[in-house]
Amino acid sequence: MDLQQYKAEDFILNDSFVRYCLRSNESDIQFWENWLERYPHKQEEAAIAREWLFRLGLRITPEEKEAEFGKLKLAVAGAATPPSAFPRKRIIRIAAAVMLPLILAGSWLLSKRQGHTPQQSDTYTIYTAAGSIRREIMLADGSHVILNASSTLKVPHSYNQQDRRLELQGEALFEVAGVENKPFIVNSGSLHVQALGTAFKLRAYPFDTAAAVLLVNGKVRVAQAAATADLQPGEQLTTGKEQPAFRKSTFDTSREMAWRKGQLIFSNASLADIAASLEYWYGIKVVVQPGKYKPIRFNGVFSNKPLQDVLAAVCFVNGLSSSTKNNILYIQAVTK
Amino acid sequence: MLNANRTAEMPAGKHEEKDYAGFWYEMQQDNEQGLYKIYHELYDNFYHYGISVVLDKAIVKEAINDIFVEIWRKRHQLEMPANINAYLFICFKRRLYKMLAREQKSAVISDSQLFREPEEQPWETVLIRQETDSLVKEKLEKMLTLLTSRQREFIRMRFYEDLSIDEIAMKTAATPRTIYNTIHNALVRIREVYTDATFIALLLLLIDIEKNS
Numbered sequence: 001m002d003l004q005q006y007k008a009e010d011f012i013l014n015d016s017f018v019r020y021c022l023r024s025n026e027s028d029i030q031f032w033e034n035w036l037e038r039y040p041h042k043q044e045e046a047a048i049a050r051e052w053l054f055r056l057g058l059r060i061t062p063e064e065k066e067a068e069f070g071k072l073k074l075a076v077a078g079a080a081t082p083p084s085a086f087p088r089k090r091i092i093r094i095a096a097a098v099m100l101p102l103i104l105a106g107s108w109l110l111s112k113r114q115g116h117t118p119q120q121s122d123t124y125t126i127y128t129a130a131g132s133i134r135r136e137i138m139l140a141d142g143s144h145v146i147l148n149a150s151s152t153l154k155v156p157h158s159y160n161q162q163d164r165r166l167e168l169q170g171e172a173l174f175e176v177a178g179v180e181n182k183p184f185i186v187n188s189g190s191l192h193v194q195a196l197g198t199a200f201k202l203r204a205y206p207f208d209t210a211a212a213v214l215l216v217n218g219k220v221r222v223a224q225a226a227a228t229a230d231l232q233p234g235e236q237l238t239t240g241k242e243q244p245a246f247r248k249s250t251f252d253t254s255r256e257m258a259w260r261k262g263q264l265i266f267s268n269a270s271l272a273d274i275a276a277s278l279e280y281w282y283g284i285k286v287v288v289q290p291g292k293y294k295p296i297r298f299n300g301v302f303s304n305k306p307l308q309d310v311l312a313a314v315c316f317v318n319g320l321s322s323s324t325k326n327n328i329l330y331i332q333a334v335t336k
Numbered sequence: 337m338l339n340a341n342r343t344a345e346m347p348a349g350k351h352e353e354k355d356y357a358g359f360w361y362e363m364q365q366d367n368e369q370g371l372y373k374i375y376h377e378l379y380d381n382f383y384h385y386g387i388s389v390v391l392d393k394a395i396v397k398e399a400i401n402d403i404f405v406e407i408w409r410k411r412h413q414l415e416m417p418a419n420i421n422a423y424l425f426i427c428f429k430r431r432l433y434k435m436l437a438r439e440q441k442s443a444v445i446s447d448s449q450l451f452r453e454p455e456e457q458p459w460e461t462v463l464i465r466q467e468t469d470s471l472v473k474e475k476l477e478k479m480l481t482l483l484t485s486r487q488r489e490f491i492r493m494r495f496y497e498d499l500s501i502d503e504i505a506m507k508t509a510a511t512p513r514t515i516y517n518t519i520h521n522a523l524v525r526i527r528e529v530y531t532d533a534t535f536i537a538l539l540l541l542l543i544d545i546e547k548n549s
Contacts, residue, residue: 013516052523057495058459076404
């Protein structure tokens with residue numbers, strides 16, 4: 001059959017084309033890359049075939065894999081010991097046994113020096129709550145962190161040596177172990193929250209313009225640029241993520257207790273309530289598309305369920321549908 | 337673990353036994369390229385097994401990266417395993433079950449029985465469940481109902497099990513021509529129901545989701 005007549009279903013049944021998509025044969029890759037360049041009007045059908053191939057075969061696409069490889073490289077770089085002053089790799093190869101004590105001494109010196117400038121030349125462990133599932137982390141000092149969905153916590157390897165500094169993007173609840181003379185500080189952009197033996201929550205998602213600190217018990221000090229404020233238990237402080245705009249209020253303690261337990265509760269919730277809860281809970285921007293909706297009063301309790309499970313239930317019961325695009329969750333009425 | 341005999345099993349796939357000792361050695365010499373070479377060699381097989389058990393892309397991806405970071409961290413303590421592929425695969429399975437157990441523990445309160453080793457799910461189930469987007473899920477579900485069981489079987493064998501048409505012919509006693517036509521008709525059928533425009537819109541949506549995930 002003439003390649004010019006090919007549609008997606010023909011491409012996908014061509015073994016050479018499959019090998020090109022899977023990158024398993026160099027000459028097939030060469031051939032199809034050239035061919036598709038020469039006949040750009042066939043690129044669309046070829047793209048469909050390629051999508052089918054990966055989807056039906058339950059394969060990860062090269063693009064996704066590349067993204068994962070990027071993450072691995074980052075993590076490996078983060079896990080590496082601080083580089084010493086000389087090209088260590090080569091020297092080890094020459095005389096591994098002789099070098100070993102020297103390296104130990106060298107890294108000891110480095111760690112000593114690091115103590116004075118913990119933020120520079122530091123390495124991190126990065127925790128990510130992937131997808132819509134929260135994640136619990138126990139830190140070296142016994143402090144406990146619940147990292148909410150779509151959030152990242154950076155823990156320097158020097159954590160708990162001189163002080164306890166963390167970096168957060170997104171939202172997390174911190175239950176801080178009391179350790180004398182080692183202040184516990186969480187940074188998120190320009191915002192700093194310092195605690196001593198406390199449970200508090202910091203929320204600073206990229207899609208929000210505001211950030212919030214909620215104090216469950218104990219005492220925290222919030223600092224941003226030149227502004228500082230102390231919070232009492234039950235108080236929350238909201239501010240701009242870039243610039244300080246402090247505003248204190250009380251928060252709904254029952255909601256936070258449910259959050260702590262991992263329970264997402266809808267009680268007589270309207271569509272706007274549902275959207276607000278999902279946005280709060282999963283750290284994802286939620287947009288309700290304009291349209292005609294039946295009045296919604298939704299009740300339900302979800303225990304540590306991923307977003308897609310909650311969405312499936314909410315949408316099914318209320319005749320809604322949802323879609324995700326560019327990290328925004330869109331909710332719309334099902335059109336009949 | 338209940339099914340101890342399964343742990344030595346290799347993930348499906350047609351990769352011949354390879355010797356990764358050289359790469360492992362490079363890694364132990366603090367050269368991360370060795371680690372990366374093993375990663376690229378094994379990734380597809382691990383993913384293939386993981387997605388069929390866990391049905392969640394994000395978890396599978398995270399588990400794979402986790403074990404490779406772990407190996408890198410412990411590179412100086414670890415002795416070179418006799419069979420590197422089998423060793424890493426066992427690490428990967430353990431990590432998957434741990435992550436899965438964590439999720440199930442939080443989801444199921446009443447079930448306090450022993451943790452069961454998850455089983456590989458049928459292709460159709462994985463195909464639908466791996467999607468996080470309900471719209472896409474629905475479309476895929478509809479798409480599958482359009483196909484006959486024979487069409488689904490051949491598609492699964494050709495694209496998921498990665499068998500050639502001749503190999504499928506050997507297994508099923510159908511002629512290669514029949515198999516080719518059956519798959520072709522199935523894809524044409526899918527296309528008829530979803531006009532090109534919808535399908536392309538759907539594909540664009542999928543590509544978008546992948547970029548963002």
